[in-house]
Amino acid sequence: MNNALILLPIFFPFLSAILLLFSNFSEKIRNIFVGVTVFINLLLVIGITNYFGESSFHLLRVNEFLDIYFKVDKISILFSVLVSILWFFTSIYSMEYMKHEGKEKKFFIYFIITLGITLGIAFSGNLITLYFFYEFLTLATFPLVIHSGSKEALASGKKYLIYSFTGATFILFGMILLFSVTNNLNFIPGGILKGLDNYNSMYSISYILMFIGFGVKAALVPFHSWLPNAMVAPTPVSALLHAVAVVKSGVFSLIRITFYVFGTEAVKEVNGTKYLIVFVIISILMGSFLALHQENLKKRLAYSTISQLGYILLGILLLNKDSFIGGMMHLINHAVIKITLFFCVGAIMYTTHKTEINEIKGIGKQMPIIMWCFTISAISLIGIPPTNGFVSKWFLAQGGLTEGKAAFPAILLLSALLTAMYLLPVVTAAFFKKGDDKVVVLKKEAPKKMLIPIISITVITVILGLFPNPILAFVSKIAEELI
Numbered sequence: 001m002n003n004a005l006i007l008l009p010i011f012f013p014f015l016s017a018i019l020l021l022f023s024n025f026s027e028k029i030r031n032i033f034v035g036v037t038v039f040i041n042l043l044l045v046i047g048i049t050n051y052f053g054e055s056s057f058h059l060l061r062v063n064e065f066l067d068i069y070f071k072v073d074k075i076s077i078l079f080s081v082l083v084s085i086l087w088f089f090t091s092i093y094s095m096e097y098m099k100h101e102g103k104e105k106k107f108f109i110y111f112i113i114t115l116g117i118t119l120g121i122a123f124s125g126n127l128i129t130l131y132f133f134y135e136f137l138t139l140a141t142f143p144l145v146i147h148s149g150s151k152e153a154l155a156s157g158k159k160y161l162i163y164s165f166t167g168a169t170f171i172l173f174g175m176i177l178l179f180s181v182t183n184n185l186n187f188i189p190g191g192i193l194k195g196l197d198n199y200n201s202m203y204s205i206s207y208i209l210m211f212i213g214f215g216v217k218a219a220l221v222p223f224h225s226w227l228p229n230a231m232v233a234p235t236p237v238s239a240l241l242h243a244v245a246v247v248k249s250g251v252f253s254l255i256r257i258t259f260y261v262f263g264t265e266a267v268k269e270v271n272g273t274k275y276l277i278v279f280v281i282i283s284i285l286m287g288s289f290l291a292l293h294q295e296n297l298k299k300r301l302a303y304s305t306i307s308q309l310g311y312i313l314l315g316i317l318l319l320n321k322d323s324f325i326g327g328m329m330h331l332i333n334h335a336v337i338k339i340t341l342f343f344c345v346g347a348i349m350y351t352t353h354k355t356e357i358n359e360i361k362g363i364g365k366q367m368p369i370i371m372w373c374f375t376i377s378a379i380s381l382i383g384i385p386p387t388n389g390f391v392s393k394w395f396l397a398q399g400g401l402t403e404g405k406a407a408f409p410a411i412l413l414l415s416a417l418l419t420a421m422y423l424l425p426v427v428t429a430a431f432f433k434k435g436d437d438k439v440v441v442l443k444k445e446a447p448k449k450m451l452i453p454i455i456s457i458t459v460i461t462v463i464l465g466l467f468p469n470p471i472l473a474f475v476s477k478i479a480e481e482l483i
Helices: 002-021 027-052 074-100 104-122 127-145 151-182 201-217 226-232 235-243 247-262 264-269 276-292 297-317 321-352 368-382 388-402 407-432 448-466 469-482
Strands: 055-061 067-072
Touching (some): 002 067, 067 074, 067 127, 074 104, 104 127, 104 247, 201 276, 226 235, 235 321, 247 264, 247 297, 276 407, 368 388, 368 407, 388 448
């Protein structure tokens, strides 16, 4: 029963959200409550994963299919710590940003609930448990997407639900097909099909159905259009959607089914990647090309996410150690980079009410800290050495060469060039173009509650680029277990 303590980081946020719902806190007390809740949960994640190590717990077991099962392993530790750290910084940022959005109490209730659900995905020990939390994630993030209540927000929320539930249907069919032939949906390093002699078409259909289903939240083209529309949400929500909460949960789930359910041997045998890899390459290039044509800052970053997620999916589908390491590193690196970029854009919107690229000319002189953090993050996303983005893309390129396909590194280089083409104009507009003298800036820099998270995560981004070895060593251990 001691292993039941691994449930604490999942259910503690739910209890805190219930308390917040029935409370009558002042703004200051509410902010302290939210900050302390998220920080305590971070400590719980770190403490429990260190104390218990790799452990498991069955919460409810009705039969082989309906088994609510939680498991702590290396990949869940990595994802849960990443989620918890970025959620803490987002909570601080949101305390200031949400002042002009209104309905803060409602926002923070769903904000905390979503944290618990995302950690439920991280600690799921089998596919059915992950599926339940995956669907709860859709329900919990929907109110955050439609937070403003505007006509545009409601339309975007409706689209988000349609896409998410359609993807969920694909996943469910794939799970049922797989269970009908294996009677097992547990996450096992190397997959439950490891060592199997005969692979029939059911395995191939099941894998493709689930990849497409989870690929919806991972913004796989052509199932991506919900993501740019969801930018109508408040910036903290946009940041979480793109960094860890939704799209990374989709990617994490794809890693689970590829390496912990099917396994590399089975995926290769059933040609599971033959057609899917085409969609991934289209996602990488199409996301970049679409980003080039966006004048709105948040939408440019949204289409950028579609492209960058393609990098991680490519790392999954190449099915070798280098590509896996590159994909996992980019899952981490993209999270810290993209959340910083969104925070910077949100700070500009909050302070100056400017949302378009042509409106921020000369803003680098007025908001130098924000724009320098944006610049560092942009360079990192492009992948210029010695940034963290370069580290993950280097391993992805090696993974492509390992498969004997020089086209993949070439595609990565082209995408990096396109990334520079859509991010550097924001930097040049801010620092090297003369602004409109009539532009009124309410404050020289963003408030401290917004600056502290931005600076902190930028520092983390730099450290991950200069000293990647500790994370690389941990990810390499995961790769050794799986491939």
